[in-house]
Amino acid sequence: MGRLTKAIGHLSEEEIRERIRVAKTPWISQKWLVILHATVDPKTAGEIALHVGVGKGTVHNLISNYNRFGPSVVEGVGRGGRRNSHLTREEEAEFIAPFVDLARKGQIVVGAQIGKVLEERVGRPLHHSIIYRLLDRNEWRKVVPRPFHVESRKEAQEDFKKNSRRR
Secondary structure (H helix, E strand, C coil), X not given: CCCCECCCCCCCHHHHHHHHHCCCCHHHHHHHHHHHHHHHCXXXXXXXXXXXXXXXXXXXXXXXXXXXXXXXXXXXXXXXCCCCCCCCHHHHHHHHHHHHHHHHCCCCCCHXXXXXXXXXXXXXXXXXXXXXXXXXXXXCCCCCCCCCCCCCCHHHHHXXXXXXXXX
């Protein structure tokens, strides 16, 4: 039998149950269930993981961090998201608006031009992928006509369509 996984009593059972009830996301409530289980009925990490529906490593990491740092660990910021963004979504839309107007007038707008203006606004050099991801987030897409050969003859294409063998 493995070692029991116990949580330090930072919060009472009632406080943990209240946090489960008011949790904003199912993942946070699931974390609080792990804490509750380790507080009220300590068992091995494998048994808690099986009961709550998470991985054994998740239980180990969560209980370790909870015991070390307290309840703030459970509702802290998770992975992913836009924590390192240069502009907010609204600022991005405002930044893109003049270029959209230029494109609507028929002028060609190049990503390098937008990049230079963005670098001036942010105040430091940026990688070109940042500009293209910004354009993608704001539903900017490259619209170009299909390529064609400069020496193509329209009548030869029509003749080929009429006389080609059908499958």
